[in-house]
Amino acid sequence: MEKLIYTAMSGAQHTLMAQQIRANNLANVNTAGFRADFERVTSYALSGDGHPTRVLASEQKAGSNFQAGALMQTGRTLDVAVRGKGFFTVQTVDGNEAYTRAGNFEVDSEGQLTLNGLPVLGDGGELVLPPYRNLSIGNDGVISVTPQGGGAVLEVGRLKLINPEAGELTKGLDGLFRMRDGEEADASEEVVVASGFLEGSNVSAVDELINTMALSRNFELQVRLMKTADEQARQGAKLISGQG
Numbered sequence: 001m002e003k004l005i006y007t008a009m010s011g012a013q014h015t016l017m018a019q020q021i022r023a024n025n026l027a028n029v030n031t032a033g034f035r036a037d038f039e040r041v042t043s044y045a046l047s048g049d050g051h052p053t054r055v056l057a058s059e060q061k062a063g064s065n066f067q068a069g070a071l072m073q074t075g076r077t078l079d080v081a082v083r084g085k086g087f088f089t090v091q092t093v094d095g096n097e098a099y100t101r102a103g104n105f106e107v108d109s110e111g112q113l114t115l116n117g118l119p120v121l122g123d124g125g126e127l128v129l130p131p132y133r134n135l136s137i138g139n140d141g142v143i144s145v146t147p148q149g150g151g152a153v154l155e156v157g158r159l160k161l162i163n164p165e166a167g168e169l170t171k172g173l174d175g176l177f178r179m180r181d182g183e184e185a186d187a188s189e190e191v192v193v194a195s196g197f198l199e200g201s202n203v204s205a206v207d208e209l210i211n212t213m214a215l216s217r218n219f220e221l222q223v224r225l226m227k228t229a230d231e232q233a234r235q236g237a238k239l240i241s242g243q244g
Contacts, residue, residue: 008225014041015219021062022212025203033069033101034175034201036208037062064177066166069101069202071194077135078105081199082161086191087177089121089160097121097184098176099162099169101199113143113157122157123187129156137195161191 018039028034040060071081080103087099106114113120113127132145141159162185169177
């Protein structure tokens with residue numbers, strides 16, 4: 001009975017974690033540049049006296065799906081999407097770099113290019129733009145402006161675009177990616193961007209709903225197994241008591 005209870009409990013815990021991940025995916029189905037997460041689990045044998053016959057599930061940190069989302073044309077100059085592989089670079093509140101596929105940039109009152117309040121980084125650090133009449137972002141991430149008073153077009157910076165291997169990145173609780181080794185990624189000349197577009201989330205709402213329903217059924221099954229094990233233990237205790 002004890003083995004059955006522990007096995008069912010292990011499965012139920014895994015199912016709850018998976019449901020949380022799927023719920024978060026559904027909540028971000030319309031978030032620009034969002035990468036869907038998926039649950040990861042490993043099995044391990046429970047050590048102790050006797051034969052190692054008890055195998056439980058151990059939850060691992062969620063993985064991320066790096067498949068690109070669909071590009072949506074917005075016509076807004078400060079909306080930028082990565083075509084193919086690559087990431088934009090922002091500076092987090094702790095002063096470190098983080099990486100994202102979201103490109104719905106803004107320019108604050110001081111001319112700083114930001115993403116959701118975080119400074120967007122260029123090859124040389126934070127990007128602070130002078131007062132301008134027109135702005136354009138090239139396919140290579142170069143930002144050009146026409147000064148407010150007119151005149152020649154000036155290059156004022158370049159987005160820091162990176163392209164590490166997917167296995168080198170890990171996703172934080174803030175939804176931003178970072179290098180697993182804690183270092184800063186090198187800029188890549190191979191990344192291509194498109195101004196006037198945003199990349200949509202790569203979450204499939206249909207798939208997530210189907211997976212959520214399947215997980216709910218699995219959780220109900222695990223709970224029934226725990227109840228069955230408890231009832232069998234009670235009946236066994238009664239038999240032993242009656243024999244005494």
